[in-house]
Amino acid sequence: MKKVGLIMRKIQLQQQQGPLVYANMLKEISNELGVLIEFITPERFVSDYHELEGYEYEKGDLLNYDIVLDKLMSKNITHVIYSVIGFSFLRMFFPNSTFFSHSFPDESLEGSSMMTPFMQMVSKAIVQTEYLKDKICNFGTSDVHVIPIGFDxxxxxxxxxxxxxxxxxxxxxxxxxxxxxxxxxxxxxxxxxxxxxxxxxxxxxxxxxxxxxxxxxxxxxxxxxxxxxxxxxxxxxxxxxxxxxxxxxxxxxxxxxxxxxxxxxxxxxxxxxxxxxxxxxxxxxxxxxxxxxxxxxxxxxxxxxxxxxxxxxxxxxxxxxxxxxxxxxx
Structure with a gap:
């Protein structure tokens, strides 16, 4: 069975909200398609429901790269989907990395200014809508796939x-x-x-x-x-x-x-x-x-x-x- 690492922040897998719904549905669908989804989450500088002060958003992601890399390598994973833009530098270690746009630098979102520099590293992406595809393409990413998040x-x-x-x-x-x-x-x-x-x-x-x-x-x-x-x-x-x-x-x-x-x-x-x-x-x-x-x-x-x-x-x-x-x- 082929393996794909799905990288999400701990908070995303702790709340009964969209990210967890997506993660579980992707895992189920992928299993039916012969693909094993492995959840990869950083454990440092986070609580059960938020980032610790001083390590919010992409700052915390950067400081958790070693944990994420160790987990990926220990599971012999070569293909990665990351759901927060802070992990876009994984492309340096894993060429087969794909951004799934849970976060995007829209001005209405808290912490959006920190996301922008990371967008330059995105070479491949999955988005839910044509609107998001257009936005991500504006940052120079040409390989963007539109796949809706399905309801059960x-x-x-x-x-x-x-x-x-x-x-x-x-x-x-x-x-x-x-x-x-x-x-x-x-x-x-x-x-x-x-x-x-x-x-x-x-x-x-x-x-x-x-x-x-x-x-x-x-x-x-x-x-x-x-x-x-x-x-x-x-x-x-x-x-x-x-x-x-x-x-x-x-x-x-x-x-x-x-x-x-x-x-x-x-x-x-x-x-x-x-x-x-x-x-x-x-x-x-x-x-x-x-x-x-x-x-x-x-x-x-x-x-x-x-x-x-x-x-x-x-x-x-x-x-x-x-x-x-x-x-x-x-």
């Missing part, structure tokens, strides 16, 4: 039940981070007591940080839900709302579309690939109006959104993309 079709089909939908329920999934803007959703819940709002945070640690907010009675908080729990909850909601200023994954949106949800998204062009009949782009000024509009639609589900998700973002699509990629790369 089994879970989507298993938990889809239109009769369980609560017609005033809105779902948000994210982290308590500035560019995710959870305060916008909390403010909406405070101003709309008749709306049943649910917010899912990817880690248990957010139970502490979220205490700084005044949580109204119509807002229910969830932390570190499993994949089945996410789909079970999502099935009961009529509207899915993403308030992040920027995103490279967007997995919850694809999952929400697969469940027939009406989707409210940001106007940023990184979300342009989500483009179905019942997807509405907005901003902090009009998101509340868009959410209320969608809640008052006559139908509880969008069959158009569901078909669109299966046509564009399914696990089957992802598997086909990696089959073609591995055939040429390995």
């Amino acid at each position: 079709e089994h879970l989507s089909q298993k938990h889809y039940d239109e009769s369980q939908i609560v017609n005033n329920r809105v779902l948000w999934i994210g982290r308590d981070e500035s560019f995710r803007q959870p305060e916008v959703v909390i403010d909406f819940a405070q101003k709309n007591p008749d709306v049943d709002v649910h917010m899912v945070f990817g880690g248990e640690r957010y139970q502490e940080s979220i205490k700084r907010f005044d949580i109204p009675s119509n807002l229910t908080l969830h932390f570190a839900l499993s994949r089945p729990e996410i789909f079970q909850l999502m099935n009961t909601c009529k509207v899915y709302w993403c308030s992040s200023t920027y995103d490279t994954f967007g997995i919850p949106i694809a999952e929400a579309l697969s469940m027939g949800k009406f989707v409210i998204k940001p106007e940023h062009p990184c979300y342009n690939h989500f483009n179905s009949q019942h997807i509405y782009a907005g901003n902090k000024e009009n998101w509340g109006d868009l959410v209320n509009m969608a809640l008052h639609f006559e139908h509880n589900v969008s069959n158009e959104n569901r078909r669109y998700a299966y046509d564009h973002f399914s696990r089957t699509k992802m598997k086909k993309g990696y089959l073609e990629f591995f055939d040429k790369w390995l």
Whole structure:
């Protein structure tokens, strides 16, 4: 069985969020294709949920190269996918290194200025969207493959039940981070007591940080839900709302579309690939109006959104993309 090292920061594999969903799905799909994915994570200068002070972002990556190199060499790995740009210098040691764009130097992201110098070292990349492909090509990388991150079709089909939908329920999934803007959703819940709002945070640690907010009675908080729990909850909601200023994954949106949800998204062009009949782009000024509009639609589900998700973002699509990629790369 051929082996590929997947390098991710420890925090990425500790939270129930996009990076972990991608890592597990890639491992499953690759195994079906005869490829063994080995998770490689640096252990120094990190805690279970964050970088230690002074070693944030790419600074910590640089100081963990020896650990990563030792792990790769001890497992006789020659092909590497790295999910954070701080490991782009691996190309000096492993010519068969591919960047998977979890992080990208967009100005809305904290620490983005540190990412830019590392982009010059990227010779090969996998991205989820044509938007990201264009951005990475602007840094001089010409070998860029677009492969969507697929939603789990089994879970989507298993938990889809239109009769369980609560017609005033809105779902948000994210982290308590500035560019995710959870305060916008909390403010909406405070101003709309008749709306049943649910917010899912990817880690248990957010139970502490979220205490700084005044949580109204119509807002229910969830932390570190499993994949089945996410789909079970999502099935009961009529509207899915993403308030992040920027995103490279967007997995919850694809999952929400697969469940027939009406989707409210940001106007940023990184979300342009989500483009179905019942997807509405907005901003902090009009998101509340868009959410209320969608809640008052006559139908509880969008069959158009569901078909669109299966046509564009399914696990089957992802598997086909990696089959073609591995055939040429390995």
